[in-house]
Every structure is written in C-alpha cells, then in structure tokens.
Amino acid sequence: MRIVDHPILGEEKRKESVTIYYNGKPLNALAGETIAATLMSAGIRKFRKTPKYKRDRGVYCGIGRCTDCVMVVNGKPNVRTCVTPVEEGMSVETQIGYGKGEE
C-alpha cells in the first residue's frame, strides 16, 4: 500500500509511470523505485522459496545486505530486489531455491 498523505513528507506527487511484470502479471511502478517497493505496494511479500524446505521469504533488511529478497529478474537469478530499481517491461519472478526453477 502506498502512503499518499504523510504529516512530514507531504503528499505523494510522483505518478506510476512504469510497468513491470510479476510472474507475468503487470504491476504499476514509480520510476526509480526498487522492485521490492513496487511489490510491497501491491501487497506482495513472498519473494522466493528456500532451496531445501521451500519456505517463503521476503524483504528482511531492505538495504541489500541480507539477500533474503532475491528474485529472478529478467531471467537472472539472485537479484537483490530491495536495491535494484525497476525498469520498463522488467520481468520479476518468484525465485525457487537457487533460481534454476523447480527441480
């Protein structure tokens, strides 16, 4: 959910002008924001499944340290979505394990 009004930061003036594709589904994004921000604004918090037990994981540190939020971006696995900006037409997929798809 986006924060439209904020007592300190004021009104959100940026407009969603970019489209990315989350598991094939189009999502509206703000230019320059991170992939994680776009997904969370749409209420998506499960970003990947762990290799062994297939447990869901999402954003933990939000600053590129913990690598819990990695996903397959434009076909490339292990991309830290919390520090990678969106690009027009970008494909973002849930990463299963190490990103080679279901084994």
Add this chain to the structure above:
Amino acid sequence: MKETQVVIIGGGPAGLAAGIEIAKSGGKVTVLDENKKPGGQLFKQIHKFFGSREHQAGTRGYKIGTKLLEETEELGVDVILDAPVYGIFEDRTVVYSKDGKQHQIKGDKIILATGATENTLAFPGSDLPGVMGAGAAQTMINVNRVLPGKKVLMVGSGNVGLIVSYQLMQAGADVVGLVEAAPNVSGYGVHASKISRGGVPIYTSHTVKRAMGDGEVNKVEICELDERFQMIKGTEKILDVDTICIAVGLSPMSEIAWTIGCDFTFIPSFGGHVPKHNENMESTLPGIYVSGDISGVEEASSAMEEGRLAGIAASESLGLYSEEKAKELKGQVWNRLNTLRDGEFGEKRKQSKKIQISRYMEDANE
C-alpha cells in the same frame, strides 16, 4: 591504476563528512559506496535530530543529508557509487567492482566508514515474510513511501524501535504493541512517551514466542519473561499482526577491517567487536582510519563528527595542515563530540570511547 591521496569506503554520514574535510584541506579524495545513492541511512531519518545547535539539532535527518550531499558536490569530492569494495592490499590498493568489472584505486590513506548492520532475532517463524528489520520498515515507509503492513508489532525499545514505531504511526500503520525483554524501556523517554500517548502498549519483560502464519505473518505470540529472561508459562498472548519489526541493536560492519588485520576490542555498548583507534581515529594499521558506526555504533551526528576527525587527521598526516592548525581543528571536533556524548545516555558512550582509545594506547606503549 587510479591513485589518490585518500580513499574512503562508505558514503554515509561519516564517509561524506570525512571526504568534505579532506577536500577542504585541498586533498584529493575518492569515496566508494556500494549503494546507488550516497548518504547511507540519513535519508530515512525523518525525525528531528538531538544535540546542540551546532549539530543541527531540531533539523530532520534527511535535510541534514541533503546539505551533506550539496557540500560534497560543491567541494568536488569524487564519489563512485554502485561500487562494492571487497578487499584492500597491503600497499593500500583498494579493490572494488563496478559495472561487473574489477577496479583498483590506490590511496596514501584509507578511511573505513562502512557503517553498521541490524541485528536479527531468532524465534519460530522468524523467517516468515512480514518479519523484518525495523530499519527495513523505516526505508519502506520514509524512502519508498510504501507500508510494509497494516498492523505491526515492534520488538525492542531502543531509540530505533521507538522512533520507527512512531514513524510507522505517522505513515498510517497501526502499531499494535512494542515488546522489550528488559524490565525497562532502553531508549529516550521522550520517544517512548510519544508512542505511549499514541496508544501503543509497551510490554516490558516480554518477548516474541513465535510468529504465526501460512507463508507470511498473520499473528504473533508474545510471552512474559521472568527476571532471568525465561518465558513464564501461561502468560502467552496472541496478537493480530501482519508485520513484526526487529529493533534489537546494530553491529559494526567491520569485515574489511578484520580482513586487513586491524586490531579489535570488545565493547558491548558499541555493538560488539570494534577496531581499536587513537584520538585521530587511526586504527592499529598506520594510515588506515575508521569513523562512524564501524568504530562503535552511535548515531548519525557523532558519525559525521568522527568522519570530520578522521578527515582532518588524514589531511594532517599528508602535510595538508600544519600540526598547529590540525590541533585546533581536531580540538573543535572533539569538543562537539564530547557535547554529543553527554547526559544520562551519552555518558556511557563517552566512557566506552575512552576505553576503546585506551586499549589502542596500551598496545602502542607495549
């Protein structure tokens, strides 16, 4: 290979302040940062800073960040972004990656200003999406302007836990409660009363027993602790939350200092192992300086002052300042640092810093 006088690793408050001081002295300096934007964690600090007027007290963190970036630019400090550093050779050649390639830059002096990273807390379900660092939630709401969840439990009552709780409320989230394992709130009373006034229950002597939910958090079980921090059976409470924020302290990000062989000392109030350094912020390796959270977790105002100190000292050792001039400038910074490390909370940090410096001196005198 590129060469410069000073290489600074980390472009947060400490690193940028150091860079500014070196540029002011006429030195050549390059700041390397792994992020796509400089300023470190300053831009998510939307609260007013404490301290005295010379510390820009009353000014919100992100505005201090904007000023710092303006000064960096005006002085022409070279800042290379998206450039993670992964090693330093003995001759002070710094190796970093940029655009998928390896690069090297050699500095006569190096300042490590790598900051700190949030601690985690393990409990059943702590890996569920919806459990996140308080700093991560702060980035989401204040930088990205996205709510990570609607109903939040905060874990930890240090200043980060208290401030982020308040900021989550400002962003429109419902902070369902704050748990603290200790019997008392550990952060500033002024921050705690802000959230109390907002109706947030503060559960002292409590911890998280488990996070619940199928694939993501939808409930949390909290539990009371006895005086020996053991869970008391029968005191469990289940709260409806979709987000659990962990604010249980920070640890210095000191990997590079370890790998190059800086001597460390253990100071719990600074976040654990910290590099020993002298009054010039110089580590046990000559020409390698530390500043900001890597040298002991404090806050952004003291990080900037430590950065200035390291910058002035590095400039002095390069002959850019006379001993007399450097002494005057460093004295001014130390005065400001002492003001920041004052009062009920600051005093402990002042004593910790004294211990850290005295441990450097013990080695030097051996």
